[in-house]
Amino acid sequence: MTRLDIESAAQRLEDFQAALRGMVAGLPEEVVRRKRSMTEFSILENVCHLRDIERDGYSVRLRRLLDEPQPFLPDLDGSRLAQERDYNSQAIQNALETFSKERMANVALIRALRPEQLSRTGHLETVGPVSVEQLLGRMQEHDREHLELIEGLRD
Numbered sequence: 001m002t003r004l005d006i007e008s009a010a011q012r013l014e015d016f017q018a019a020l021r022g023m024v025a026g027l028p029e030e031v032v033r034r035k036r037s038m039t040e041f042s043i044l045e046n047v048c049h050l051r052d053i054e055r056d057g058y059s060v061r062l063r064r065l066l067d068e069p070q071p072f073l074p075d076l077d078g079s080r081l082a083q084e085r086d087y088n089s090q091a092i093q094n095a096l097e098t099f100s101k102e103r104m105a106n107v108a109l110i111r112a113l114r115p116e117q118l119s120r121t122g123h124l125e126t127v128g129p130v131s132v133e134q135l136l137g138r139m140q141e142h143d144r145e146h147l148e149l150i151e152g153l154r155d
Contacts, residue, residue, distance in 0.1 A: 010107050017103050042088055050095075052085070061135055063109070065121070118133040
């Protein structure tokens with residue numbers, strides 16, 4: 001991955017927060033909190049999940065991959081967090097603000113990466129070996145998945 005590729009990945013990760021905000025802006029509370037089933041997240045739960053995965057997952061993983069030799073990176077159980085933290089009772093604006101703050105800190109970290117740092121690796125629980133470069137790809141894929149999920153919940 002070149003400097004241009006790093007910048008491009010950082011820009012996509014930065015752009016996601018604007019897309020997320022645009023997708024949920026102006027939605028009525030009943031739409032934001034509506035659950036189609038007990039096993040599916042509401043829009044609000046998706047936003048809270050994104051916030052917590054960014055803060056407790058990606059932020060920690062990126063820093064540990066960069067700072068430690070071969071760190072073990074624990075998995076996060078999104079469903080368990082949603083229940084424990086009662087996502088659907090939270091304020092969507094607060095969740096969006098915290099997500100954006102964490103995401104921008106990660107984007108700044110990514111923009112400062114040197115190309116040789118992309119190959120630093122650790123072990124991601126339930127996945128196996130993962131490099132910084134692969135983690136950036138996972139972050140982007142996770143963003144795409146949640147935009148699709150939220151789009152489908154807006155109707």
